[in-house]
Amino acid sequence: xxxxxxxxxxxxxxxxxxxxxxxxxxxxxxxxxxxxxxxxxxxxxxxxxxxxxxxxxxxxxxxxxxxxxxxxxxxxxxxxxxxxxxxxxxxxxxxxxxxxxxxxxxxxxxxxxxxxxxxxxxxxxxxxxxxxxxxxxxxxxxxxxxxxxxxxxxxxxxxxxxxxxxxxxxxxxxxxxxxxxxxxxxxxxxxxxxxxxxxxxxxxxxxxxxxxxxxxxxxxxxxxxxxxxxxxxxxxxxxxxxxxxxxxxxxxxxxxxxxxxxxxxxxxxxxxxxxxxxxxxxxxxxxxxxxxxxxxxxxxxxxxxxxxxxxxxxxxxxxxxxxxxxxxxxxxxxxxxxxxxxxxxxxxxxx
Amino acid sequence: xxxxxxxxxxxxxxxxxxxxxxxxxxxxxxxxxxxxxxxxxxxxxxxxxxxxxxxxxxxxxxxxxxxxxxxxxxxxxxxxxxxxxxxxxxxxxxxxxxxxxxxxxxxxxxxxxxxxxxxxxxxxxxxxxxxxxxxxxxxxxxxxxxxxxxxxxxxxxxxxxxxxxxxxxxxxxxxxxxxxxxxxxxxxxxxxxxxxxxxxxxxxxxxxxxxxxxxxxxxxxxxxxxxxxxxxxxxxxxxxxxxxxxxxxxxxxxxxxxxxxxxxxxxxxxxxxxxxxxxxxxxxxxxxxxxxxxxxxxxxxxxxxxxxxxxxxxxxxxx
Numbered sequence: 001x002x003x004x005x006x007x008x009x010x011x012x013x014x015x016x017x018x019x020x021x022x023x024x025x026x027x028x029x030x031x032x033x034x035x036x037x038x039x040x041x042x043x044x045x046x047x048x049x050x051x052x053x054x055x056x057x058x059x060x061x062x063x064x065x066x067x068x069x070x071x072x073x074x075x076x077x078x079x080x081x082x083x084x085x086x087x088x089x090x091x092x093x094x095x096x097x098x099x100x101x102x103x104x105x106x107x108x109x110x111x112x113x114x115x116x117x118x119x120x121x122x123x124x125x126x127x128x129x130x131x132x133x134x135x136x137x138x139x140x141x142x143x144x145x146x147x148x149x150x151x152x153x154x155x156x157x158x159x160x161x162x163x164x165x166x167x168x169x170x171x172x173x174x175x176x177x178x179x180x181x182x183x184x185x186x187x188x189x190x191x192x193x194x195x196x197x198x199x200x201x202x203x204x205x206x207x208x209x210x211x212x213x214x215x216x217x218x219x220x221x222x223x224x225x226x227x228x229x230x231x232x233x234x235x236x237x238x239x240x241x242x243x244x245x246x247x248x249x250x251x252x253x254x255x256x257x258x259x260x261x262x263x264x265x266x267x268x269x270x271x272x273x274x275x276x277x278x279x280x281x282x283x284x285x286x287x288x289x290x291x292x293x294x295x296x297x298x299x300x301x302x303x304x305x306x307x308x309x310x311x312x313x314x315x316x317x318x319x320x321x322x323x324x325x326x327x328x329x330x331x332x333x334x335x336x337x338x339x340x341x342x343x344x345x346x347x348x349x350x351x
Numbered sequence: 352x353x354x355x356x357x358x359x360x361x362x363x364x365x366x367x368x369x370x371x372x373x374x375x376x377x378x379x380x381x382x383x384x385x386x387x388x389x390x391x392x393x394x395x396x397x398x399x400x401x402x403x404x405x406x407x408x409x410x411x412x413x414x415x416x417x418x419x420x421x422x423x424x425x426x427x428x429x430x431x432x433x434x435x436x437x438x439x440x441x442x443x444x445x446x447x448x449x450x451x452x453x454x455x456x457x458x459x460x461x462x463x464x465x466x467x468x469x470x471x472x473x474x475x476x477x478x479x480x481x482x483x484x485x486x487x488x489x490x491x492x493x494x495x496x497x498x499x500x501x502x503x504x505x506x507x508x509x510x511x512x513x514x515x516x517x518x519x520x521x522x523x524x525x526x527x528x529x530x531x532x533x534x535x536x537x538x539x540x541x542x543x544x545x546x547x548x549x550x551x552x553x554x555x556x557x558x559x560x561x562x563x564x565x566x567x568x569x570x571x572x573x574x575x576x577x578x579x580x581x582x583x584x585x586x587x588x589x590x591x592x593x594x595x596x597x598x599x600x601x602x603x604x605x606x607x608x609x610x611x612x613x614x615x616x617x618x619x620x621x622x623x624x625x626x627x628x629x630x631x632x633x634x635x636x637x638x639x640x641x642x643x644x645x646x647x648x649x650x651x652x653x654x655x656x657x658x659x660x661x662x663x664x665x666x667x668x669x670x
Contacts, residue, residue, distance in 0.1 A: 173362070174369055181608040182645060186374060186638075189630035190381045283495045290497055291615060291627060306501060310616065313520065317505050324501045328494060335493045 043268065046344040053340020056333040063330065067133035071097070074126060078112065095123055097130040098298035106316050118305070118319055119312060122298075128326060130300040135330060138216055138285045139278045145220035147274055150227025151266060155258055157228065158235025168232065172225040180222030181284060187218040188293040196296075215294050219281055227273050234269045238262050268345035275341050279334035286327055302327045359657055363650045370646040371639060375419060378635035379412050385432045385633040406430070419639070433634040442625065442637055443644070448526035450621035453613065454606050454648075456541040461548035461602055466595065468549070469556025473591075474583065476561060485557065492550035496612040500543040504616070507539065521618040540617040544609055548602050555598060560591040596659045603652025607645050 037045065047053055078091040083103055093099050094112070101113075101121040108116045115125040157165040192211050199210035238244060238261075247257050288294035289303030297304065302323045309320035386402045387394070403409045406429075407418055422429060428439035472484045491499065504520040511518045523540065524533030563569065564587055572582045611623040622641050629637040 174366060181611070182642060183373070185611065185626070185630070186377055186642065189627070190377050194381075279493065287495060287497060287612060291611065293630070303497075306497060310501070313501075313504055314508050317508060320501050321505055324498055324505075328498050328502075331493055331495070331498070332490065 043345045047340060050340040050344065052336050053344075056337040056340065059329065059333040060337065063132055063333075064136060067129050067136055070129040071095075071126060071133075074114075074129070081112070095126050097122065097126040097300045099123070106312070106319070108318060115322060116318060118308060119316070124305075124319070124322060127300040127305055128302075128322060131302040131305055131323065132326065132330070134212065134295060134299075134301045135282045135285060135327075138212065138219070139281045141213075141216045142219045142223060142281045143274050143278060145216070146223045146227050146277060147270055149220070149224040150273075151231050151263065151270060153224070154228035154231025155235050155262060155266075158232035159239060159254070159258060159262065165232070168225070168228055172229055175222065175225045180219075181287070183222055184215070184218040184284060184288060185291065185293060187221075188214055188288055192293055212295055212299075215285055215288055219284055223277055223281065227270070227277070230269050230273050231266055234266055235262055238265055268341075272338065272342045272345055275334065276338035279331050279338065282327075282330055282334065302330075355661065356658070359654050363654055366650050367643065367647060371420070371423065371643050372416070374635075374639045374642045375416050376412075378639065379415070381633070381635070385635060389432050389435065406432070423643070428640045429636040431634055431637050433629065433632045433637070439636050439640045443622070443640060446620060446622045446625040449523055449619055450610060450614075450623065452526050452537075453541060453544055453610065453619070453621060456537070457544040457548065457606055457609075458602065460541065460545035461552050464545070465549040465552025466556045466592075469553040469558075470560050470588065470591070472553065472557040473560035473564065476557075481557075484553065488550040488553045491546050492554065494547070496543060496547065496609045497616055499546045500540075500613065500616040503539060503543055523617070523619045523621075540613050540619060543616070544606070544613045547609065548605050551598070551602065551605070552595065555595055556591065559594045560587065563587045563591045566590075593660075593663050596663055597656055599656035599659065600649070600653035604649055607649055 075092045075095045078095065080088050080090050081094065082088055083101070089099075094101050099122060101117065101123075103121070104113065104117045105121045106117065106119050107113060110116065113123045113125065115123075115128065118124055118127065153164070153168060157168045188211070192214060195210045195214050202210070244257060244261055247261055252260075285294060286301065286303035286306070289301040290307045291303075292307065295301035295304050297308075305323035306320060306327070309316065309323065313320055386399055386406070386408065390398060390402060400409070407415060410418070419429070426440075428443070431437045431439055431442055434442065468484060468488070472481045475481050507518050507520050510516075519536050520539060522536055524530075524536040566587075569582060569587050572586045573579075577586075610621065611627070613619065614621045614623040615627070622644065626638060626641040626645075629635070629641065
């Protein structure tokens with residue numbers, strides 16, 4: 001709040017006077033003058049020093065990679081096996097996430113099925129990779145909608161005020177009072193079955209994907225108001241600053257001010273809010289599937305795996321431990337990364 | 352104060368109105384005919400028409416919604432589709448004691464474990480006690496109920512296998528009765544239910560206490576030679592509680608959404624479970640009642656925390 005009236009161009013370099021090292025002096029002498037780091041570079045450097053955030057980033061990158069290229073590789077590993085009814089099947093079948101190998105039920109990790117099989121003989125590793133993929137796809141789609149809606153509406157509300165602002169305020173109040181998850185449960189529970197039937201023949205949306213899209217929509221509807229509120233606040237602060245005033249004085253149009261001067265400056269707040277929201281989204285998707293309202297069998301989702309293993313907890317603890325542990329890792333990675341980004345990019349947490 | 356209250360209560364009515372409208376519209380436009388589902392495919396059209404008339408489903412939607420609101424104002428929640436003709440209120444009475452008991456103990460644990468943990472952490476700031484405390488709180492806060500729940504169930508199963516002591520990991524005892532068996536059943540769900548809230552309160556209490564300990568009046572209290580105990584508990588602690596009052600509403604929100612997963616994971620016959628059953632069986636009267644009830648809890652929680660806040664901190668009224 002106090003910094004609002006200050007001139008930002010004075011504020012930032014002065015806050016952290018660059019240390020003059022011998023190298024820099026040498027560079028000046030040799031005529032290669034180094035530029036002082038921009039605030040963005042400073043933030044990036046702070047992020048790189050945060051070990052927890054770095055490890056989280058690596059974990060996330062690894063999981064994304066595994067979920068994308070894991071299944072095709074896994075489906076080419078292993079020889080042909082013979083089932084009880086004398087059919088020969090290859091790894092493309094028994095390493096797919098929906099194939100039920102009834103000769104191998106509830107097995108622990110072994111050479112054939114690396115992480116074991118579930119109670120109807122499906123490969124756990126394949127299901128897990130598919131589940132991670134579902135989590136990530138849902139998270140990415142929700143974040144795209146969240147950022148688009150949140151930034152557009154937030155900027156309009158913050159820049160122009162007026163009825164957009166009032167409407168946004170009312171809507172966010174309603175959304176904060178009404179638990180988002182309850183809304184998602186209602187929406188997916190009531191319309192899920194119909195959506196599946198409606199889009200049964202549409203390419204891309206058939207086979208339970210329509211339901212997943214419904215979950216995405218429901219989660220986006222509940223998450224964008226928070227993003228819009230952050231963006232609105234930041235826009236209102238930016239609007240007060242002198243470079244916007246200068247742009248206005250120079251006759252720049254509103255559209256150009258918003259796209260060239262305001263939106264780029266929203267980068268850090270949007271990234272922080274989005275990253276922190278991803279872990280919520282992943283939790284909610286898993287939760288919805290766990291309640292039986294999201295992804296349906298034979299599809300796979302981490303929540304669905306937990307739900308399936310729940311009834312056999314005492315006999316086959318491994319089947320529950322695997323998806324739960326994986327979800328715990330994903331959730332922690334995203335929230336640690338979000339915390340790290342906030343510490344690095346939020347100027348208020350500098351000191 | 353009166354004006355403030357009236358404003359808040361109007362806002363409350365607005366939210367309840369919005370929630371009932373949303374659930375009503377969803378139920379109205381939902382696929383599947385609940386009456387056909389109830390009577391079976393072989394029912395004659397006349398019976399279906401009669402049944403629809405009985406439930407008022409042959410009216411246009413605005414009349415249906417109007418009737419619903421009028422009935423709601425008279426505390427008449429209508430009749431269930433699934434359990435033919437059984438009043439919704441009667442069904443709610445089955446689930447309500449379990450959910451209320453869970454919420455009661457959950458809230459109690461959140462406040463009476465979470466806040467002391469946070470205060471201890473603040474008093475021992477930057478020692479291993481604090482670090483351990485806050486690392487655990489950080490992890491537990493990030494975990495949803497179903498991760499904590501399943502992991503705890505697995506742990507209990509493992510321990511009981513090792514020691515040979517059997518311990519139930521699902522089901523609920525008799526509501527509001529505390530024999531040893533009942534307690535055995537209830538401990539795990541309540542603990543899991545409260546975990547996220549405990550971590551939340553602990554983190555908040557630590558920040559708040561650290562903030563207060565830096566204040567001038569605490570230094571003054573120390574300077575005039577008060578015993579450390581007196582400084583901490585009489586001067587600092589009370590003021591550290593103020594910001595915690597405001598998150599009461601948030602913690603009610605935790606309880607409502609957490610309830611769905613706790614009741615699912617531990618197979619408890621509560622309100623959230625009832626909501627899920629009525630979604631499955633297209634039992635909209637029950638669904639509308641449970642959602643309205645849950646929303647009411649949240650809104651009331653927010654209202655209570657607003658009132659408490661303006662009571663403990665007079666400066667708020669100026670706003």
